[in-house]
Each structure stands twice: as C-alpha cells, then as structure tokens.
Amino acid sequence: MSHGVLALGGAALCLSGSVWYVPAWADLRAGPDRPASRRLAAAAVLVLWTGALLATALLAWSGPRPAL
16 A cells, blocks of 8 residues: 555544544643643543654655656
C-alpha cells in the first residue's frame, strides 16, 4: 500500500478523532476546575492523538517522489 493511501487513512482517522481530543482539550483548558485525574487522562488522550497526527504527517511527506 502506498504512503499516500496510508496518509489519507490517517488523516481521516485524525479528523474523526475530534470526538476524543476536543473534549480533552477543553478539560485541560479548564485547569483546576477539573480533578487532577481527569486532566491527566486528557493529557494522555492529547499525546496519543498528537502521535497519530505526527505519524500521518510523516506518511504524507515520506516515500518516493516522482522525478521532475
């Protein structure tokens, strides 16, 4: 499977993951209004989705390029 197809799938996954990372971002932005355990879990969610985003970016920009 080509890198482009995998990158497209990763992008679709990251876009659909907004149901997880948007509430996590809101929990972190709330700061001390949320319990520490909830903020820790939100930080873990954001780290996971950042990793997925970086993997998608690497797939999008890696691989063979056609000669000009």
